[in-house]
Amino acid sequence: MAPPQPTPAPMPLVFGPASALLLVDVQNDFADAAGSLHVAGGEDLPPLLNALIGDARRSGALVAYTQDWHPEHTPHFAADGGAWPVHCVKGTWGAALHPALVVAGPIVRKGSNGEDGYSGFSMRDPGTGVTVPTGLEELLHRHAVRQLVIAGLATDYCVLATGLDAVALGFETAIVVDGVRAVDLAAGDGERALERLVSAGVTLVEATGA
Numbered sequence: 001m002a003p004p005q006p007t008p009a010p011m012p013l014v015f016g017p018a019s020a021l022l023l024v025d026v027q028n029d030f031a032d033a034a035g036s037l038h039v040a041g042g043e044d045l046p047p048l049l050n051a052l053i054g055d056a057r058r059s060g061a062l063v064a065y066t067q068d069w070h071p072e073h074t075p076h077f078a079a080d081g082g083a084w085p086v087h088c089v090k091g092t093w094g095a096a097l098h099p100a101l102v103v104a105g106p107i108v109r110k111g112s113n114g115e116d117g118y119s120g121f122s123m124r125d126p127g128t129g130v131t132v133p134t135g136l137e138e139l140l141h142r143h144a145v146r147q148l149v150i151a152g153l154a155t156d157y158c159v160l161a162t163g164l165d166a167v168a169l170g171f172e173t174a175i176v177v178d179g180v181r182a183v184d185l186a187a188g189d190g191e192r193a194l195e196r197l198v199s200a201g202v203t204l205v206e207a208t209g210a
């Protein structure tokens with residue numbers, strides 16, 4: 001087997017009028033230490049993300065958000081045969097965006113009908129396997145977005161799925177390496193997710209020092 005390639009050094013982050021900043025699932029259940037699916041370090045993200053949101057707005061870039069938005073019962077949850085503790089149930093504290101995060105643009109919800117909504121772009125019905133779009137692609141096209149900059153939670157699930165879809169849909173896609181955190185169910189999952197994203201054509205960028 002080929003030795004693992006180190007991920008390339010991140011580049012500085014620059015926004016323009018054809019870019020959008022997408023904040024993925026910065027919700028209490030992931031980003032608050034009391035959340036039911038707390039991602040370690042998620043609570044550290046809002047100040048850095050707010051600085052990015054300010055940069056994006058000053059550059060005329062769109063700022064958009066995704067929100068994991070589940071019914072009380074879904075095959076996405078362990079109690080109903082899935083993988084995860086109950087989290088981000090629509091309308092609950094856990095599903096709300098972290099209160100420290102500045103909200104300065106549209107929010108795209110995913111999973112409302114019980115789908116596995118890992119990607120911000122599409123949802124897969126776990127029963128039928130059918131995939132339906134969320135409206136994010138249409139939103140980005142309506143704003144003439146060509147470059148998508150992604151930060152948020154979690155690196156190894158929703159950020160990964162959203163980044164892979166973004167590249168496949170033809171967006172020039174960047175991930176903010178210091179603006180994401182991983183679940184790391186297995187040690188190294190976050191790093192491997194970044195490697196997969198780079199192999200797919202994603203650029204790694206850094207918020208600090210930008």
Ligand code: VGL
Pocket residue numbers: 025030068084117118153154155156157158159
């Ligand atoms: C996510 C697990 C389950 C995520 C969502 O936002 O990364 N992870 N649902």
Ligand code: ZN
Pocket residue numbers: 068070076084087088111117
């Ligand atoms: Zn979920």
